[in-house]
Amino acid sequence: MKDQIKKFLAYQGKIAVTCIQTTELVEEARKTHDLSPVATAAFGRLLTIAAMMANDMKSETDKLTIQIKGTGPLGMMVVTAKARPTLKGYVANPQLDLPLNDMGKLDVGAAVGREGYINVIKDIGLKDPYIGICPIVSGEIAEDFAEYFAKSEQKNTAVALGVLVDAKGVKSAGGYIITPMPDATNDEITQIEQAIFKAGAISKMLDQNLSLLEIAKKVTGDDNLTPLDTNTNLTYQCDCSKEYMAQGLASIGKQELQTIIEEDGEAELTCQFCHKQYHFTKQELSQIGCLNKVDK
Ligand SMILES: [Zn+2]
Incomplete structure (x- = not known):
């Protein structure tokens, strides 16, 4: 059944x-x-x-x-x-x-x-x-x-x-x-x-x-x-996406995001619901940082 x-x-x-x-x-x-x-x-x-x-x-x-x-x-x-x-x-x-x-x-x-x-x-x-x-x-x-x-x-x-x-x-x-x-x-x-x-x-x-x-x-x-x-x-089923993960990154705050950009130059995020991994380049992180600024 x-x-x-x-x-x-x-x-x-x-x-x-x-x-x-x-x-x-x-x-x-x-x-x-x-x-x-x-x-x-x-x-x-x-x-x-x-x-x-x-x-x-x-x-x-x-x-x-x-x-x-x-x-x-x-x-x-x-x-x-x-x-x-x-x-x-x-x-x-x-x-x-x-x-x-x-x-x-x-x-x-x-x-x-x-x-x-x-x-x-x-x-x-x-x-x-x-x-x-x-x-x-x-x-x-x-x-x-x-x-x-x-x-x-x-x-x-x-x-x-x-x-x-x-x-x-x-x-x-x-x-x-x-x-x-x-x-x-x-x-x-x-x-x-x-x-x-x-x-x-x-x-x-x-x-x-x-x-x-x-x-x-x-x-x-x-x-x-x-x-x-x-x-x-x-x-x-998980419905995660890169956009969704980017929203999560944006919500951590401008300061912290800047620290990640300067210290790591990239970010690797894992979805806690399905363990899928998402990679963000320095450029992508900077873009998220800009969106973050507009939001605030
Ligand atoms: Zn997921």
């Missing part, structure tokens, strides 16, 4: 479900940054939730940025997403190696840290971008985002995110968000809680080649789902 996002309604429209498979996306990120298994799991979970959130953005110019600043050894993780969704990001310590946790699983919580913050910045063309900040609950990411949705968006949700990694790379990755509408009954919510428990891990279900429809049925306990939209346009 190709990476995709599917939306459904359950319990006669009283429960909204978004299911996603991100296996190829997370594998691409793993290869780009040469991520360790625990970094793949942590960053893959973040990419998966970001893809589901970005899937709701409508305009080509909309942009979502999520930063997780935990106190753990993995350091900061950043993901930015544009409509369709197209995602990119980076991890401060991509080669982090940690022992497995008590359950024999990759210890994402310890890698991210049990304390810290999630920052969500949504730029949807309004005068000011929306900024949401929420403390980390467990560092396991799904739990942290359930808390974020409750606190920042007043939405009660069940969030699951999972990445299965073996020696060759990402075996499966994906997740789901279940959101009860205001008219959902306590009985229905209890049924869903039991269904989620019975269904087990999302990465396992994907690894067993279950379709997103089958997964949505399992995690809601409802066999009569109404399918809504499907999106197969998920990509992990």
Whole structure:
């Protein structure tokens, strides 16, 4: 199955479900940054939730940025997403190696840290971008985002995110968000809680080649789902360019740029999202310096 996002309604429209498979996306990120298994799991979970959130953005110019600043050894993780969704990001310590946790699983919580913050910045063309900040609950990411949705968006949700990694790379990755509408009954919510428990891990279900429809049925306990939209346009891709890097150089300030020109006579810049290298000659740097002067 190709990476995709599917939306459904359950319990006669009283429960909204978004299911996603991100296996190829997370594998691409793993290869780009040469991520360790625990970094793949942590960053893959973040990419998966970001893809589901970005899937709701409508305009080509909309942009979502999520930063997780935990106190753990993995350091900061950043993901930015544009409509369709197209995602990119980076991890401060991509080669982090940690022992497995008590359950024999990759210890994402310890890698991210049990304390810290999630920052969500949504730029949807309004005068000011929306900024949401929420403390980390467990560092396991799904739990942290359930808390974020409750606190920042007043939405009660069940969030699951999972990445299965073996020696060759990402075996499966994906997740789901279940959101009860205001008219959902306590009985229905209890049924869903039991269904989620019975269904087990999302990465396992994907690894067993279950379709997103089958997964949505399992995690809601409802066999009569109404399918809504499907999106197969998920990509992990950097959109950097020499112009973009030049803007970055221009923003460091005239003085510093002058120092680089005088001392180095050239500059080599590496994109932190994709590791592509950009070379700037002395002449190019001087031009950037001139633009900088005009701007100020
Ligand atoms: Zn790049």
